[in-house]
Amino acid sequence: MDLRGMREMLDAIYHKWDLVILDRLRAGPLRYMELLRHIRERGFDITEGVYNKTLKRLMAKGVIEKVPLGKRSHHYDLTPRWRVVFERLAEINALQSLEPNADQDEDAVDDRGDGTGPGRRLRPPSQ
Numbered sequence: 001m002d003l004r005g006m007r008e009m010l011d012a013i014y015h016k017w018d019l020v021i022l023d024r025l026r027a028g029p030l031r032y033m034e035l036l037r038h039i040r041e042r043g044f045d046i047t048e049g050v051y052n053k054t055l056k057r058l059m060a061k062g063v064i065e066k067v068p069l070g071k072r073s074h075h076y077d078l079t080p081r082w083r084v085v086f087e088r089l090a091e092i093n094a095l096q097s098l099e100p101n102a103d104q105d106e107d108a109v110d111d112r113g114d115g116t117g118p119g120r121r122l123r124p125p126s127q
Contacts, residue, residue: 009085013063017054020044022063022078026086029067029077 013022024030024038036051046054055076058064063082066074078086 013058013061015054015057017044017046017050018058018063020046021051021054021058022082022086025064025076025078026083029075031069031073031075035076 013019020039020042021035024035024042030038032055036046036048039046039051055064059066062079064076065079067077068074
C-alpha cells in the first residue's frame with residue numbers, strides 16, 4: 001500500500017465517534033438501536049443525530065455496511081476490507097505487547113519532557 005492509500009484509509013476513520021462505533025462492530029454486527037445502546041452503556045454520550053450521521057459517513061466511505069436481515073430489518077457490520085484492517089491492527093497490538101515497555105526501560109528518554117506520545121524515543125546505546 002502506498003502512502004496515498006494509507007492516508008485515504010486513515011481519513012475514513014478520523015472523526016470523534018468513528019473508533020467508538022468501529023470498536024463495537026469488531027465484535028460482530030448489530031442493529032441500529034442495539035449498537036447505539038452498547039455505545040451508551042460504555043459511557044459515551046452520543047446523540048442519536050450525531051450517531052446517525054456517523055453511520056452514514058462510515059457507509060459512504062466503505063468502512064461499514066448495512067446488511068439486510070429481512071424485508072424491513074438490517075444490521076450494521078464492518079465491510080470485509082475493514083474487518084481485515086482491524087484484524088491486522090490487533091496483530092500489531094499483540095506484537096507491541098511483546099516488546100519491552102519504554103516507560104520501564106532505563107534507557108528511555110522523553111525528549112519533550114512531558115511524558116507523552118511522539119516525543120518519546122530511546123537513547124542510543126552508550127559506547
